[in-house]
Amino acid sequence: MKRAIILGLLLFGMNTQAATGNDNKVLELKKKAIYYEIQAKVVAKEITLKEAQALWQKKVKQLKKEEGK
Secondary structure (H helix, E strand, O other), rough: HHHHHHHHHHHEEOOOHHHHHHHHHHHHHHHHHHHHHHHHHHHHOOOHHHHHHHHHHHHHHHHHHHHHH
């Protein structure tokens, strides 16, 4: 009985960890996409560095809100 419970908990924990890992990867990829988009604007001199920093903060905050839903 104890072995069955331990095995069940182990499998459940592995499944939960795999799902969480995928979510983190997606979030990191979205952050990288935002970063490269803003970096391209800075290199093209469409926006200043201060504007880029403000835009980064705004976009990341918006991304976190979307992930929370």
